[in-house]
Amino acid sequence: MSADAFTLIVSDLHLAPAQPVLTQRFVRFCREIAPTASALYVLGDLFDFWIGDDTLDDPLHREVCGALKSVADTGVAVHFMVGNRDFLADGDFATASGARLIDDPTVVDLHGTPTLLMHGDSLCTDDHAYMAFRAQVRNPKVQAQFLSLPVAVRWQQVGATRDASEREKQAKTMDIMDVAPAAVEDVLRANGYPRLIHGHTHRPAVHEHVVDGHRCERWVIADWRADLAEALRIDARGVSRLPLPL
DSSP states (O other): OOTTOOEEEEOOOOBOTTOHHHHHHHHHIIIIIGGGSSEEEEOSOSBSOOOOGGGTTSHHHHHHHHHHHHHHHTTOEEEEOOOSSSTTOOHHHHHHHTOEEOOSSEEEEETTEEEEEEOSGGGOTTOHHHHHHHHHHTOHHHHHHHHTSOHHHHHHHHHHHHHHHHHHHTTSOHHHHSOOHHHHHHHHHHTTSOEEEEOSSOOOEEEEEEETTEEEEEEEOOOOBTTBOEEEEEETTEEEEEEOOO
């Protein structure tokens, strides 16, 4: 790898038909910026919802997967980690997008620094209601039952779940929905005190955690909005935020 090589990481784009400007921005990112990197990591919630790989013919899904595939076709290593909105993305999605599916969490060497990549929702352990819901929907039997439903019914269920989630958020504090410090320390300890990069919380920042005498950086990636879009740029010098054209 050349000395000027760099990696890009994005998360929480929440692409949906109702937000065409975000999709256009992602397509431009894939066309103009991502091909200049050595690797691209998408750390979940690329889509606002993914209800199964049998929806690949959906116009939005086809456009987004095609944009990612165009990046992979240039020789950039594209990696995809599912989030809490698109955890049903599977092998057919990977084939269509040219992305390699990676586990959550995954430790990688990014330009000389061991780096723990996560979506981030599994760190929100103080939100007991969410963690119980997460465990339920990640159950393979529950997923198989959901995927057996007609596509239209799945969309209806997803819409109802989203509405209920939004109502529940109104009753929760921001601290409850953020990562739990103890969970962060546990995962850093379990993985050898690496640098940690994650999304999910929509609270971009850089934190320092001292765990058992080890200083660990934690970078939180921003979600994409109409007025904000970014990628993290990682090279041998470290991590920086790369604002993306609006």
